[in-house]
Amino acid sequence: MKGMKRSHFCGDLSKKQVGEEVTLMGWVQRRRDHGGVIFVDLRDRFGIVQVVFNPEEGNQVFSVADELRKEYVISIKGKVRARPEGMINQELATGRIEIQAQDLHILDEAETPPFMIEDDVSAGEDLRLKHRYLDLRRKPMQDNIILRHKVKKAVRDYLDNNQFLEIETPILTKSTPEGARDFLVPSRISKGDFFALPQSPQLFKQLLMASGMERYFQIARCFRDEDLRADRQPEFTQIDMEMSFMKQEEIMELVEGMVQEIFAVADLEKPTEFPHISYQEAMERFGTDRPDARxxxxxxxxxxxxxxxxxxxxxxxxxxxxxxxxxxxxxxxxxxxxxxxxxxxxxxxxxxxxxxxxxxxxxxxxxxxxxxxxxxxxxxxxxxxxxxxxxxxxxxxxxxxxxxxxxxxxxxxxxxxxxxxPEDEFNFLWVTDFPLVEWDDEAGRYVSLHHPFTNPKPEEIEKLEDNPEEVNAQAYDLVLNGIEVGGGSIRIHNSQLQKKVFDLLNMSEEEIEEKFGFLLEAFEYGTPPHGGIAFGLDRLVMLLAGLDTIRDVIAFPKTQSGTSPLTDAPSDVSHKQLDELGIEVEQEIELE
Missing domain, CATH: 3.30.1360.30 (GAD-like domain)
Structure with missing residues (x-):
């Protein structure tokens, strides 16, 4: 690339640049020979433009062009010219112009890809995931990742304008399993002890409210060791929010404004209606707490x-x-x-x-x-x-x-x-008034419908001891087209009430202290009323893009079995690493 400096992106060129000399860089989408003239479709992230190589421009440039194959990485210098009227390509954004090449450098050669780098690909998902770096060269995949970026930027801008602070919380934390299984991380320094990867930043964001930060958000990485399906991954991303001194209705109104901004950056019509439906009504009418009302x-x-x-x-x-x-x-x-x-x-x-x-x-x-x-x-x-x-x-x-x-x-x-x-309709619903707990026959105890930090409705707290199943929570889920995209609640901020809920869930004093003692202690030093919500970013972008799986909106996802064909993870580690951690792996022996 000595002496070569990119002047334009491929997709930026139009008839405005006719007569200008430009330097472009990118990948060879395709190469065609016509009557001694070589045509190359040059692709970068921003579009495709046609480059023409004529023999009269110099034998050296033309001979190098003759070597080009699909996915070669090249740089070219040339002059923009208008295409003849009969040669205009209406399907291409740059279809009214082409580049007459004057100089060409091959920056890297390429093997023949295992599948075509085109919008419509017939390759199976396993092959695409094994060569994800090639799959991501396709425009539909790049559009998905760009949309994801735009959504995150819109969230950051909106929340920044509403006085939120973006604060990172720990990735290595304490195991407090309540629901899905934790991913555990052994510690070399403290053999026999384990960190856990966070299922959500729930406890830390409540501690941030106790810290006086008042309005927190994070584009948070979360981890759950659970069975997978199309809209689940072992690691996923949440738009995580928490607010002090705000009522449920105020939080929901603020969230609606954020959703409207997200739709705007996705070039979709802003939703104007966010009807409310109680959990009981949703179950009676639709049989689910995430109803598709389309x-x-x-x-x-x-x-x-x-x-x-x-x-x-x-x-x-x-x-x-x-x-x-x-x-x-x-x-x-x-x-x-x-x-x-x-x-x-x-x-x-x-x-x-x-x-x-x-x-x-x-x-x-x-x-x-x-x-x-x-x-x-x-x-x-x-x-x-x-x-x-x-x-x-x-x-x-x-x-x-x-x-x-x-x-x-x-x-x-x-x-x-x-x-x-209807496929082109976006139907939002707030589902509210969830039961605080439900009886789990298998576990033989009450379990939280959301999580154990959810605040009961104040007027129903007195029922906790004798009629807990009649207590409703200050909880609210946002449902889009039958998929829960966000779930939140007003939190408990009083240690005595929190202990009462822990007792209801049949947690012993020792268990409470071991798992949540630090949270209860924080509540003793003056914690404001607070609440929050978390959005599944992957699901939300999937729905905005009209897709059926979150794997197509994640750069490097896992398969449905939780593995990575690209890196072959999870995989064995050396005995030395295990010895350092004080871990011995049991081997399963197959008996004939």
């Missing part, structure tokens, strides 16, 4: 209609404290028995023992359960579910959790299969 097919409670029915599957369920609910799959009365059996198998995954159905046809009601229901009951069901000829009514009878999970997921499945969900 389409109907809501759950309808029929328990009152069938409570005294002769159909014991329904009436017996209601008598034992269960529910009978249904959804109306409009226009699906032509579903075959095989299709309905497939739906029955689907709800069984969520614990449902069966799926009853009624078809409303031109000939009348067609159903395997019609003979067990009175004409009056069938008429009331049809009226309550607003059923018309051609509709398919689907029912689940079970305890409320199973009914919600099975019908809620069946609703989403049918919504997708029947193309009921």
């Amino acid at each position: 389409f109907g097919m809501e759950l309808v409670d029929l328990s009152d209609i069938v409570a005294d029915s002769e159909f014991n599957v329904f009436s017996g369920t209601v008598a034992s404290g269960g529910q009978v609910k249904g959804i109306n799959a409009k226009g699906c009365a032509d579903f075959s028995r095989g299709q309905i059996d497939d739906l029955t198998d689907f709800v069984a995954v969520y614990g449902a023992k069966g799926l009853a159905w009624i078809k409303i046809t031109e000939e009348g009601v067609n159903s395997q359960i019609a003979k067990f229901l009175s004409d009056e009951e069938i008429e009331e069901i049809i009226e309550k579910m607003e059923a018309k000829t051609g509709d398919l009514l689907l029912f689940v009878a079970d305890n409320p959790k199973i009914v919600a999970a099975s019908l809620g997921n069946l609703r989403l499945k049918l919504g997708q299969e029947l193309d009921l969900i």
